[in-house]
Amino acid sequence: MRILLLGSGGREHALAWKISQSPLCTRLYLAPGNAGTTLLGTHCPIAVTDFEAIASLCLKEQIDMVIVGPEEPLVNGIREFLTKQQGLESLKIIGPGKVGAQLEGSKAFAKSFMERHGIPTARYKEFSAANYEQGVAYLQAHPLPIVLKADGLAAGKGVLICETTQEALQGFEAMIREARFGEAGKKVVVEQFLKGIEISVFVLTDGTNYVLLPEAKDYKRIGVGDKGLNTGGMGAVSPVPFVDATLWSKIEQRVVIPTINGLQQDGIPYCGFVFIGFMIVKGEPFVIEYNCRMGDPETEVVIPRLASDLVALLDAAALGQLQKQRVEVDPRAACTVVAVSGGYPEDYKKGYPISGLDQPHESLVFHMGTTRHEGQVLTSGGRVLTVTSFASSVTEAAARSQQVQQTIQFNDKYCRTDIGYEFLK
Ligand code: AMP
Ligand code: GLY
Numbered sequence: 001m002r003i004l005l006l007g008s009g010g011r012e013h014a015l016a017w018k019i020s021q022s023p024l025c026t027r028l029y030l031a032p033g034n035a036g037t038t039l040l041g042t043h044c045p046i047a048v049t050d051f052e053a054i055a056s057l058c059l060k061e062q063i064d065m066v067i068v069g070p071e072e073p074l075v076n077g078i079r080e081f082l083t084k085q086q087g088l089e090s091l092k093i094i095g096p097g098k099v100g101a102q103l104e105g106s107k108a109f110a111k112s113f114m115e116r117h118g119i120p121t122a123r124y125k126e127f128s129a130a131n132y133e134q135g136v137a138y139l140q141a142h143p144l145p146i147v148l149k150a151d152g153l154a155a156g157k158g159v160l161i162c163e164t165t166q167e168a169l170q171g172f173e174a175m176i177r178e179a180r181f182g183e184a185g186k187k188v189v190v191e192q193f194l195k196g197i198e199i200s201v202f203v204l205t206d207g208t209n210y211v212l213l214p215e216a217k218d219y220k221r222i223g224v225g226d227k228g229l230n231t232g233g234m235g236a237v238s239p240v241p242f243v244d245a246t247l248w249s250k251i252e253q254r255v256v257i258p259t260i261n262g263l264q265q266d267g268i269p270y271c272g273f274v275f276i277g278f279m280i281v282k283g284e285p286f287v288i289e290y291n292c293r294m295g296d297p298e299t300e301v302v303i304p305r306l307a308s309d310l311v312a313l314l315d316a317a318a319l320g321q322l323q324k325q326r327v328e329v330d331p332r333a334a335c336t337v338v339a340v341s342g343g344y345p346e347d348y349k350k351g352y353p354i355s356g357l358d359q360p361h362e363s364l365v366f367h368m369g370t371t372r373h374e375g376q377v378l379t380s381g382g383r384v385l386t387v388t389s390f391a392s393s394v395t396e397a398a399a400r401s402q403q404v405q406q407t408i409q410f411n412d413k414y415c416r417t418d419i420g421y422e423f424l425k
Pocket of ligand 1: 122147159161191192193194195198220277279288289
């Protein structure tokens with residue numbers, strides 16, 4: 001099979017690493033890829049949002065399967081665009097159509113989907129300019145803290161956790177009246193605050209059948225002890241030690257199965273990943289969010305733990321035959337520790353040379369924001385690279401990733417030193 005993988009982050013490096021090991025993959029293309037994926041496949045300098053160029057590439061290189069890494073092309077309808085091109089009608093695409101991608105693309109869509117299908121989530125109300133005054137009254141009467149979510153994609157920045165009513169009213173005004181998160185963000189979901197522990201669960205579905213991948217926990221804040229600004233993710237562990245068979249069964253019965261059945265009942269075809277973000281409150285699972293793709297950096301622990309052939313799973317998903325597949329998982333613990341450019345998630349510099357990438361060790365280094373220039377690997381993003389290690393415990397896996405991180409250098413490099421801290425012994 002000739003496969004095209006879209007994206008350029010650590011998620012895509014981990015996917016490319018796994019795909020390139022499959023005997024079912026005869027040729028791998030990456031658009032655009034990064035410095036770490038250079039040896040794994042043919043790179044094409046095409047943006048993930050340039051649908052015309054992606055379609056031409058698929059035709060020219062006789063691509064059999066396109067795997068869409070990030071959410072933006074999915075929300076913008078890449079599936080519909082590609083499948084309506086002459087000659088691409090039977091292209092296999094991993095990633096939902098425009099409507100299915102609304103599970104991530106619209107918080108309001110996701111909330112009404114959950115409500116309609118009885119899926120446990122925080123209580124909520126939806127407001128816009130049309131019922132602005134009612135929204136103000138609702139916020140004034142609501143217990144604190146309170147959560148405001150701008151509708152539409154906001155790269156993880158459209159969520160406000162407000163500790164005071166004044167903060168909530170200001171955020172509400174900024175979202176609806178000042179359109180701080182764009183036109184779509186003028187619709188706001190106001191949600192009950194849930195206190196608990198977050199975990200991420202990954203489902204691969206063909207729209208009818210599904211398989212579950214290992215769960216993970218990511219560390220979103222920039223600072224040690226989960227302090228400071230939210231980021232794309234500073235590290236992750238898998239498995240999550242407190243997730244036992246009882247919790248896993250609640251997750252599957254109350255959320256995963258109703259989600260797949262709900263898509264079917266609503267007539268929404270879906271082939272691809274559903275990433276379900278959970279808040280576990282006193283042992284009970286509540287959905288915080290859906291994403292229509294894999295997580296980053298969760299993929300960098302989940303995919304290395306997958307012992308099964310990923311391409312066989314994706315092919316079965318594309319053919320609607322996932323019922324025939326089983327997922328084998330490496331029982332060892334994995335921990336990934338991300339290195340970022342100083343200043344991230346606010347302003348940071350790019351273009352610093354990275355050294356120490358050739359040191360021998362048993363960990364995996366996945367590039368997130370790197371580029372190759374005149375034979376050198378340079379930083380090109382806020383999150384630069386992540387180191388994944390395996391061990392019999394999270395403690396040991398975390399220690400190994402921290403050790404390997406210390407052998408890699410670039411200017412202003414920063415890592416959280418406490419990834420997996422709740423589980424360290
Ligand atoms: P989201 O973009 O929906 O993933 O939200 C970003 C982050 O905000 C989540 O990862 C949670 O840490 C937090 N969050 C979102 N919704 C809630 C909620 N209802 N209660 C508590 N925290 C939340
Ligand atoms: N790590 C969270 C995400 O990929 O959205």
